[in-house]
Amino acid sequence: MTSLLQVDNLTIRFTRAEPVRNLSFEIGHSETLAIVGESGSGKSLTALALMQLLPSAAEIAAESRISFGGRELTGLAAREMRHLRGREIAMIFQEPMTSLNPVMTIGRQIAEVLMVHEKLSGRAARRRAIELLELVRIPAPDKRIDDYPHQLSGGMRQRVMIAIAVACKPKLLIADEPTTALDVTIQAQVLDLLDTLRRELRMAVILITHDLGVVAQWADNVVVMYAGRKVEQALPGDLFDDPLHPYTRGLLSASPRLKRDFHYRDGPLTEIPGSIVSAVGEAGCPFRPRCNQARASCGHHVPPLIVPAEDRLVACPFTTSSKAVPHAASLRF
Amino acid sequence: MPLLSVSDLKTHYKSRDGLLRAVDGVDLVVERGETVGLVGESGCGKSTLGKTVLRLVEPTAGRIAFKGEDITTRDQKSLRSVRKSIQMIFQDPYASLNPRQTIGEILEAPLIVHKAGDRARRQQVISGIVAKVGLPADSINRYPHEFSGGQRQRIGIARALLLSPELVVCDEPVSALDLSIQAQILNLLVEMKKEFGLSYLFISHDLSVVRYFADRVLVMYLGRIVESADNATLWSDPRHPYTRALMDAVPDPARPRQAAPLGGDLPSPSDIPTGCRFHTRCPLATDLCRTHEPEFRTVAPGHQVACHLASHIH
Amino acid sequence: MSIADAVNIRDRAAERQAAAAQEAAATGAAADGPAWSNMKAPDARSQQSATVAITNGRRALTVFLTNPNALFGAGFLAFVILVALAAPILYPEDPLSMVARPFLWPGQDPAYPLGTDGLGRDVLAGILHGARISLFVGLFATVLGLTFGVLVGATAGYFGGWVDDVLVRLIEIFQTLPSFVLLVVLVAIAQPSATTVTLAIAIISWPTVARLTRAEFRAIREKDFVVAARSLGYGHGRIIFHEILPNALPPIIVTSSVMVATAILMESALSFMGLGDPNVVSWGSMIGTGRELVRTAWYLTALPGLAIVFTVLALNLIGDGLNDALNPRFSQDR
Numbered sequence: 001m002t003s004l005l006q007v008d009n010l011t012i013r014f015t016r017a018e019p020v021r022n023l024s025f026e027i028g029h030s031e032t033l034a035i036v037g038e039s040g041s042g043k044s045l046t047a048l049a050l051m052q053l054l055p056s057a058a059e060i061a062a063e064s065r066i067s068f069g070g071r072e073l074t075g076l077a078a079r080e081m082r083h084l085r086g087r088e089i090a091m092i093f094q095e096p097m098t099s100l101n102p103v104m105t106i107g108r109q110i111a112e113v114l115m116v117h118e119k120l121s122g123r124a125a126r127r128r129a130i131e132l133l134e135l136v137r138i139p140a141p142d143k144r145i146d147d148y149p150h151q152l153s154g155g156m157r158q159r160v161m162i163a164i165a166v167a168c169k170p171k172l173l174i175a176d177e178p179t180t181a182l183d184v185t186i187q188a189q190v191l192d193l194l195d196t197l198r199r200e201l202r203m204a205v206i207l208i209t210h211d212l213g214v215v216a217q218w219a220d221n222v223v224v225m226y227a228g229r230k231v232e233q234a235l236p237g238d239l240f241d242d243p244l245h246p247y248t249r250g251l252l253s254a255s256p257r258l259k260r261d262f263h264y265r266d267g268p269l270t271e272i273p274g275s276i277v278s279a280v281g282e283a284g285c286p287f288r289p290r291c292n293q294a295r296a297s298c299g300h301h302v303p304p305l306i307v308p309a310e311d312r313l314v315a316c317p318f319t320t321s322s323k324a325v326p327h328a329a330s331l332r333f
Numbered sequence: 334m335p336l337l338s339v340s341d342l343k344t345h346y347k348s349r350d351g352l353l354r355a356v357d358g359v360d361l362v363v364e365r366g367e368t369v370g371l372v373g374e375s376g377c378g379k380s381t382l383g384k385t386v387l388r389l390v391e392p393t394a395g396r397i398a399f400k401g402e403d404i405t406t407r408d409q410k411s412l413r414s415v416r417k418s419i420q421m422i423f424q425d426p427y428a429s430l431n432p433r434q435t436i437g438e439i440l441e442a443p444l445i446v447h448k449a450g451d452r453a454r455r456q457q458v459i460s461g462i463v464a465k466v467g468l469p470a471d472s473i474n475r476y477p478h479e480f481s482g483g484q485r486q487r488i489g490i491a492r493a494l495l496l497s498p499e500l501v502v503c504d505e506p507v508s509a510l511d512l513s514i515q516a517q518i519l520n521l522l523v524e525m526k527k528e529f530g531l532s533y534l535f536i537s538h539d540l541s542v543v544r545y546f547a548d549r550v551l552v553m554y555l556g557r558i559v560e561s562a563d564n565a566t567l568w569s570d571p572r573h574p575y576t577r578a579l580m581d582a583v584p585d586p587a588r589p590r591q592a593a594p595l596g597g598d599l600p601s602p603s604d605i606p607t608g609c610r611f612h613t614r615c616p617l618a619t620d621l622c623r624t625h626e627p628e629f630r631t632v633a634p635g636h637q638v639a640c641h642l643a644s645h646i647h
Numbered sequence: 648m649s650i651a652d653a654v655n656i657r658d659r660a661a662e663r664q665a666a667a668a669q670e671a672a673a674t675g676a677a678a679d680g681p682a683w684s685n686m687k688a689p690d691a692r693s694q695q696s697a698t699v700a701i702t703n704g705r706r707a708l709t710v711f712l713t714n715p716n717a718l719f720g721a722g723f724l725a726f727v728i729l730v731a732l733a734a735p736i737l738y739p740e741d742p743l744s745m746v747a748r749p750f751l752w753p754g755q756d757p758a759y760p761l762g763t764d765g766l767g768r769d770v771l772a773g774i775l776h777g778a779r780i781s782l783f784v785g786l787f788a789t790v791l792g793l794t795f796g797v798l799v800g801a802t803a804g805y806f807g808g809w810v811d812d813v814l815v816r817l818i819e820i821f822q823t824l825p826s827f828v829l830l831v832v833l834v835a836i837a838q839p840s841a842t843t844v845t846l847a848i849a850i851i852s853w854p855t856v857a858r859l860t861r862a863e864f865r866a867i868r869e870k871d872f873v874v875a876a877r878s879l880g881y882g883h884g885r886i887i888f889h890e891i892l893p894n895a896l897p898p899i900i901v902t903s904s905v906m907v908a909t910a911i912l913m914e915s916a917l918s919f920m921g922l923g924d925p926n927v928v929s930w931g932s933m934i935g936t937g938r939e940l941v942r943t944a945w946y947l948t949a950l951p952g953l954a955i956v957f958t959v960l961a962l963n964l965i966g967d968g969l970n971d972a973l974n975p976r977f978s979q980d981r
Contacts, residue, residue, distance in 0.1 A: 038511035153598040154375075183374035183538060188582040188593035210512060216586025240586040254516035256545035263564065264368075264523045264546055269516035275481045276511070290513075387878050416880035429871035433893040442889070443879045492875070 004029050004204050005068050011061035012045050019045050020228045032205045034219035040276040042228035043208045047174045051091055052081045087117045090165035094177035096157035100149040106160045107145035113167045132163040155186035169201050176208045191218055216240055224248050227286035233313040244314040246291045334401045336532050337363040342395035344385045350603040355381040357556030368533040370547025376599050378556040379536045383502045420493035424505035426485035430477040437473035443495050466491045483514035502534045540583055552576045555610045562636040572638040574615050710972040717968020723961035731782050734775035742772040742928045753946055764947050774954050777930040781911045784845050788910040791849035793903050796856025804864025805887050821854040834922045841924045848910045863895035897973035901966050908962035915955055930955050
């Protein structure tokens with residue numbers, strides 16, 4: 001089967017920085033791809049690039065390709081892109097309060113999408129809005145529809161955002177940290193809902209997150225980003241069993257969440273020293289300044305992605321897996 | 334005598350929706366050298382509780398005693414001596430530092446206010462603490478926005494430790510930080526605890542962080558403590574259905590995915606359900622739960638639970 | 648997706664961009680080799696913002712000086728100030744004294760380049776000396792109004808509760824009265840002189856500042872760094888003046904430039920109505936005396952009028968420029 005979205009060599013450029021560089025990934029129909037990274041890794045900009053909503057100061061490099069359902073999105077006319085946005089590609093954001101219009105009822109906000117894209121009449125749109133609220137499991141939707149955003153809890157607002165996003169049955173939903181602002185019990189509900197909708201509506205989901213725990217349970221495939229580059233890609237099981245990139249390894253061992261029964265009296269957590277360092281003017285591996293395995297040669301050029309095992313990519317030549325024998329072929333993506 | 338003891342503390346606010354019972358009858362004790370973790374979802378009142386303990390928010394009722402001394406009604410002036418001994422570390426390292434002061438100014442002011450030595454002595458203290466929290470020595474001439482989130486949190490920790498406090502209230506100190514930075518800050522807090530013999534009241538929504546960091550854990554729901562136990566007991570034998578749900582909700586790669594453990598939202602603290610305040614979301618709720626508020630009972634030595642069914646849950 | 652949503656997204660995108668750019672500009676402080684063993688390795692510091700920070704004020708100045716409108720405003724104001732300072736040297740005699748034939752048109756007699764009025768007084772001398780009174784009243788009324796307004800607003804906003812209630816009522820009383828009528832009444836009761844006019848203008852202009860300051864203080868009071876200051880046992884004075892006020896200052900500074908302009912306009916209006924200091928010439932009084940002759944000798948009203956228009960315009964341009972330079976959200980993007 002051909003993939004739904006294929007990103008090739010995506011580079012996002014500002015005057016003084018390139019926060020995303022040579023990023024390639026693809027996602028199949030009704031698949032969940034997780035993009036994991038810390039703030040500054042370029043994951044959110046990537047999402048905006050897919051929506052063609054980058055800030056005006058940013059530009060996508062000429063050699064970048066974003067192909068969605070066979071159509072090339074880079075260089076697409078603004079009008080055509082508008083047509084695609086909300087209808088075939090939808091997006092939800094981290095903070096549902098600021099993404100909803102505070103002076104409009106949630107019903108109107110949902111109906112508006114339907115009226116714009118599906119050309120529904122006001123009454124039909126309202127009926128459909130109630131159905132959508134039901135779909136996202138909001139109790140008493142016929143009453144809730146006339147509420148304003150501030151009358152709803154954070155979890156409810158995120159559900160409304162999801163309702164708006166899936167209103168036109170998009171083929172791809174980009175969820176940018178959809179649960180970061182929510183409590184853990186609510187987070188589980190929202191992720192549950194997203195996954196159910198993915199199956200019911202047969203849409204693909206790009207889940208952008210910094211939370212490795214979320215990734216493990218909800219994604220089909222994981223891309224780990226660091227300083228604008230993809231440093232590792234794997235199936236979640238493989239990634240957690242046997243992380244290959246020193247950064248992924250560092251993250252997994254630094255996380256108290258993934259080290260059960262470890263207490264401060266037992267010793268300190270493993271740290272990754274320093275903080276995310278962008279590769280502006282930096283030759284070589286972007287993770288080198290924080291890496292415990294860095295060698296002199298890491299400073300010479302950016303390590304290419306290699307294929308250490310089936311369905312895996314890693315951008316570190318010195319990684320040794322405890323399980324798989326490193327593949328000799330050095331493929332460049 | 335415990336370092337901090339709080340009994341039947343209530344903090345109520347007037348709001349547009351009526352009386353907001355943010356903290357609604359909390360008892361807690363922090364012993365010397367102990368780290369007490371306080372876990373709960375946003376809106377459960379844990380932050381307000383932390384601020385009330387410091388008298389940054391005025392309590393409505395109850396008693397706060399620090400080293401046996403009642404500080405509940407002390408006026409702000411006579412509180413000043415206590416302020417030295419109880420400090421706070423904030424969640425948002427961006428908001429908790431005055432953007433218009435250099436790090437040197439930020440760190441010097443507490444020493445001036447508490448008359449800790451002349452200028453030379455103050456500089457000495459500041460450079461000492463700056464080195465201890467792992468900041469470069471030239472930091473003191475820089476402004477907060479020149480630092481990354483992790484570094485700012487180090488500055489916040491330096492400020493809190495400057496006056497050699499005995500108790501530090503940490504309000505979500507790592508929640509705003511990236512994962513790779515969280516471990517650095519947690520390790521620093523542990524190190525500081527050892528170095529200065531600190532006690533912590535560690536407030537967090539993140540169970541895994543509390544699990545690593547706390548000696549004893551309190552679980553808070555809608556203004557009340559619903560379960561209290563030492564760390565190991567709580568994780569091996571949680572008795573309150575809410576505690577269990579919180580644990581199950583944490584995504585864990587080692588475990589297959591399961592349905593969300595809890596439905597519904599946290600009710601508003603201005604409209605607390607009658608009976609057990611958790612019954613609206615509790616999968617085990619009975620009629621008794623709907624009408625009678627459970628007592629905070631001891632189910633095992635050092636393990637208390639506010640649930641009618643606690644003895645049946647294992 | 649609605650336009651509002653799209654705009655929303657754009658705004659968020661811009662915020663992200665700023666954040667990303669900041670992160671992106673972080674450079675390798677730890678360039679010297681592997682450091683995993685060194686647990687205390689410091690975080691990389693953002694060097695881009697480092698240069699910004701040291702010169703926080705200088706950066707604002709740069710933004711201000713690269714704004715052509717603001718530069719024009721500042722230039723013109725500097726010119727007016729210079730003229731006001733030079734007036735007693737250029738025209739040492741009283742500008743109210745009659746020096747030549749009345750109704751000399753501008754350019755008619757090179758000795759009086761802007762002509763003379765109906766009583767034969769030199770118009771240029773009047774405008775130059777008028778600049779002194781306009782600036783004096785404008786600046787001092789603003790300083791007084793600002794001081795009082797900031798004190799009241801800071802007290803109300805910081806303490807809240809009943810103190811706030813009382814002070815807000817007081818502010819509201821002043822704001823419900825039509826300010827110009829109040830000004831006229833105040834000046835009429837006191838003897839009109841430069842000092843009383845200044846005081847009266849200060850009295851009607853402080854409530855605006857007080858409201859603004861109160862709003863800023865209320866917002867900043869809730870910030871964590873103020874809570875931190877309280878937790879450290881700082882006194883009220885220290886918190887108000889050291890912690891909150893410097894952060895509340897930018898909008899107050901912007902307002903004050905517009906306040907100077909308003910004060911100049913009010914002084915002119917009072918003088919126009921004959922309620923100004925009769926012993927000094929001011930732009931307003933010149934317009935007032937020229938008013939009856941507007942059909943025969945319109946230059947008598949037009950010239951001092953232009954002086955007012957340009958001075959007020961200059962002050963407003965400075966205000967806009969300061970707003971751009973001091974608004975942190977704006978300056979971060981640049």
